[in-house]
Amino acid sequence: MKAVLFSISMLATTAVLAQSAAAPQIKAVSAAVGEDSRLLDSLLRTAPQLSQVLAHTDQYQLQIIYTQINRDSHNVPHFTRHTYHLNPQQYFNPASLVKLPVALLSLEKLHTLPSPINRSTIMSTGVAWRCQTSVPFAAPADSDRQATVGNYIKRMLLVSDNLAYNRLYEFLGQKPLNDRLQQLGYPGSRIVRRFAPCDTATNRHTNPIAFHSPSGDTLYKEPAKINPRTPAPPLGPVFAGHAYKVGSRLIHHPYDFTTANNLPLPDITALLQSALFPDAVPSAQRLKLSAADYSFLRQYLHLTPHASHFSTYAAPKYFDAYKKYLYYGRQPEAQPQAGLRIFNIVGMSHGYLADVAYFADSLHQSEFLLSAVLYVNQDGIINDANYEYDTIGESFLAQLGQLFYQYEARRPRQYRPDLTPFFQKDPQP
Structure with missing residues (x-):
């Protein structure tokens, strides 16, 4: 018997694949644009600290992808994707x-x-x-x-x-x-x-x-x-804001992102997933990388600058929670959570703030993927360096990551994951 699976690319035009029941499964709970996962919607509502953004999701252009990972008796991961306000046609600057x-x-x-x-x-x-x-x-x-x-x-x-x-x-x-x-x-x-x-x-x-x-x-x-x-812009003409600055001059027209980079949230989520779980990728979409390449990627996707012992980043400004917005925000004094490794990539530019992450928690033997992007530009002016990264964006992402970390720590599982590949001792660079 064969199961119908969704391709790991998770694009709006998701391809249907047939694979053996023993293969890693990727199931989209809410694939339609604008259709929110009931689980995700109800879970977000339990966190009052998120209410400022959740009450104005159009203004903040919020998109979230939460992927549950359930292992079978052979430790094979099976992925279930939940989405909130996901819309690959909604442009954000991927930075x-x-x-x-x-x-x-x-x-x-x-x-x-x-x-x-x-x-x-x-x-x-x-x-x-x-x-x-x-x-x-x-x-x-x-x-x-x-x-x-x-x-x-x-x-x-x-x-x-x-x-x-x-x-x-x-x-x-x-x-x-x-x-x-x-x-x-x-x-x-x-x-x-x-x-x-x-x-x-x-x-x-x-x-x-x-x-x-x-x-x-x-x-x-x-x-x-x-x-x-x-290459042609995938979304056609794209404009944002109502004005933008060039030096000290204010231009009273929306900023043109038509020729900018484009990387929808489902795509970058799938790319991170493919880097960490290559066996879950259909062969046609699998990168031609070696085991050593994947080990190298795991190492530097989770390490912070100081923990890497990379001599270039020994300076104090590269603090322990650097570049880990989901869960830590951007607080230099934040202390690493025991047993938690976050493998991630972030983006911050033109008022857009994004973090795409995989959480591996050895303390509670839990794991999940979480991706989020929001737009924090209340004055609507691009390139004025007046964005609410510190006051709204980073604190929202920190609270969001902590919410899912706590939920996953309590979520019952039939089989606990063997997270050994994600907690191997990192070699010196």
Whole structure:
């Protein structure tokens, strides 16, 4: 007997797959746009600290995906997705969320390059077009400071480094990056911008790159790449706010996001899920990564800057709860919860605040996925640096994560999960 399952991509046009009953199941409780899960709706109503946002969900453009994980007797995970105000047609600026797919596809591309190139091989970046910057070959004594794919990914996942993202966006090239997202089943996703003041045409041009031995010998090089045509915006024209600032000048028109990056909440949730649970992904959508790649991703998706022992981030400003908005908010004094590991990616830009996370709790032997995005821009002006991240957004996400952590700690399970892969001792970088 075969079970009908939903594809892990969880897109609005979800494909129906037939797989054996022993395979990981992904079930969407509320797949229709605007149809809220009754469980999720009732659970949110039990938390008065969330009421300010929940009472004005249209204003805050709130979207939530909560995925329950139930293991069977063989520890195979089965996923049940609950949604609240989910609408993939509702644009939000993904900001740094795009760093996860770029990290995943960069690791995958390394496997197509000649041996001995790997994530620790020194990479140089040249210049071939306007709005490009270079990273010349260098072999510093501190290996954490070397320009390598592995270090760029660490910088993106640990502190959301924008320059590291730019280097890997250029390593992939705009067309191969977006072609691969389409092949993997994410037609609503589009990554077409560096985090730099480059226009649409210059973002189609990406730099020449080369890999080198520690002594400087060139092991491999690629010429500059150009995408003949920017991928069409999946949502058509997109505007937000009623005004925006350019320097000190106020423009009394909505801000145009039409040519910006796009990454719907279901897609980035599915990408995180595929990075952590690759066996739950249909083979056509599975990334071509090694066991070592997945271990590397697990390590840096959960580590905080200090816990990583990555020498670049020893400074006090990179506090213990850095970049863990769900559950901790952004409080430097927050103490890590015993037994809890959060594997996540965040985005913060133009008033949009998002966190996409997997919680593994060894204390209560529980686990779940939680993704949320909200818009905190009460004056409706884009680029005025007057957003309510601290006063509304981060505290909402912290309370939201704590609500689900507490619920999952009490939720009965037939089989407790074996979370050993998520609690293995992290090797030194």
